[in-house]
Every structure is written in structure tokens, then in C-alpha cells.
Amino acid sequence: MARKSGLLQSIQIPVKGDINWPALSKFGVNIIDEIHEFRNFELLYPYLDDRNQSYLFCTTEYGETPEPFLTRCIRFTFEPYVVKDLAKIVRSYSKSRRFTFNSAEAYTLVAEASRGSPRLAKQRYDRIKRMLDYYGQSPNVDNIRFVLNKIGIYDFGYSAEDFRYLEYLKKIPASSLDNISRT
Structure with missing residues (x-):
């Protein structure tokens, strides 16, 4: 599936199989x-050579x-949003939804529960x-704090499962993590 707007084209490619550009x-x-x-990253390599x-x-x-694929790319890493900016995003989003909170602290609370992600902040809102x-x-x-706790979102946007995982990681010696490979 492709969407085209001027020079910008968005192509949905299959996870497996051939690319039908x-x-x-x-x-x-x-x-x-x-x-x-x-x-099948090898299928992409010929397209990366196209200068146009x-x-x-x-x-x-x-x-x-x-x-091998990463060496052909330039990497841009985007940092998470700061709480102040996320609170502004949530405030703007709430106005578009015609349901605003009573205080700036309420927006900050939602922003803190979103782990630096505007998408997650809007979902939480x-x-x-x-x-x-x-x-x-x-x-x-x-009431916002009550709702967050009711849906299992606690300090800094972490769930109870997240806290259990962090506690588990604390018990593992750092030296034993050296040989872990991602497959």
C-alpha cells in the first residue's frame, strides 16, 4: 500500500517476502x-543505491x-520529551477533545505517567x-491519580509488571548480563 503526497511517499512493505514497490x-x-x-534486508540493498x-x-x-543494514544508514536518535513539553501537548490535546483538566498539576501528572511519549500521553489522557x-x-x-492507579499506572508511568521486572533485574549480577545476545 502506498500513499503519495508530492515528493513524500509512504510505502507499506510486507514483513516477509518480496517488495512490490x-x-x-x-x-x-x-x-x-x-x-x-x-x-529480508538484502532485498532493500539495491534500492539504497538509487541516488534519486x-x-x-x-x-x-x-x-x-x-x-550490515545499519552501516548503510545514518542514525538519528530522538530523546524522550520532557515533562513540561508533554504537559503542553496534553493540554492542547484536551482542548481539541473539549475536556480540560482543572489544573496545570493535572496535566503534569498525565505527562509524568507517559514515559516521555506524546502518543502514550494522549492514550493516557x-x-x-x-x-x-x-x-x-x-x-x-x-481523581486523575485515582484513575491512573485503577488502571495499573503508578509512579513515572510504570505498571506493576514493570516494577516486578525492575526488581528482578536488580537481583541479577551485572557481570551475568555481559553474554546476553539478542536474536
Whole structure:
């Protein structure tokens, strides 16, 4: 599936199998998201040599991408958003949804629970809004904290499972992690 807008073209490629590229313009930018899920990287190499096409490969799992492929790419790492910026994003999003919170602290609470991700911040906002509507509660800090705890989101946006995993990792000697390989 391809979406095209001017020089920008987004192509959905299969995880396995051949690539069926749509007709590309003379010059263009091709965006491939979740590249770490792709399995036949060798199929991409000939396309990377085309000087008229640029490719943007996106992933949140850099370590899952093979080294020969990575050496052909330039890496840009984006840092997580700071809480202050996320709170602004949640505030703007809440205005577009016509359901605003009672205080700046409420937006900060949602931002802190989003692990630096605007997408997760919006998801948390939507879930909080639904729960507050369901319980008929006002959007104040105490009620937002109650909802976050009710859905299993605690300090810094971590779930109970996250905390159990962190406790488990604390028990493992650091030296035993040296020989772990990702496959």
C-alpha cells in the first residue's frame, strides 16, 4: 500500500517476502516504519543505491536491525520529551477533545505517567477521560491519580509488571548480563 503526497511517499512493505514497490517518481522520499520487523534486508540493498530516492527507516528497536543494514544508514536518535513539553501537548490535546483538566498539576501528572511519549500521553489522557466520564468524576488531580492507579499506572508511568521486572533485574549480577545476545 502506498500513499503519495508530492515528493513524500509512504510505502507499506510486507514483513516477509518480496517488495512490490509502486512506481516511484524521479526523486522522492520513502518512509518505512517499524523496519525492525522486516526480515529480508538484502532485498532493500539495491534500492539504497538509487541516488534519486531517499529512505527514512523508522524503528523503536534499533538493536533488532542487522548490522550490515545499519552501516548503510545514518542514525538519528530522538530523546524522550520532557515533562513540561508533554504537559503542553496534553493540554492542547484536551482542548481539541473539549475536556480540560482543572489544573496545570493535572496535566503534569498525565505527562509524568507517559514515559516521555506524546502518543502514550494522549492514550493516557483518553483513558482517563473515559474513566472520569464513567465514574462521573471531575478532572482534578486526586481523581486523575485515582484513575491512573485503577488502571495499573503508578509512579513515572510504570505498571506493576514493570516494577516486578525492575526488581528482578536488580537481583541479577551485572557481570551475568555481559553474554546476553539478542536474536
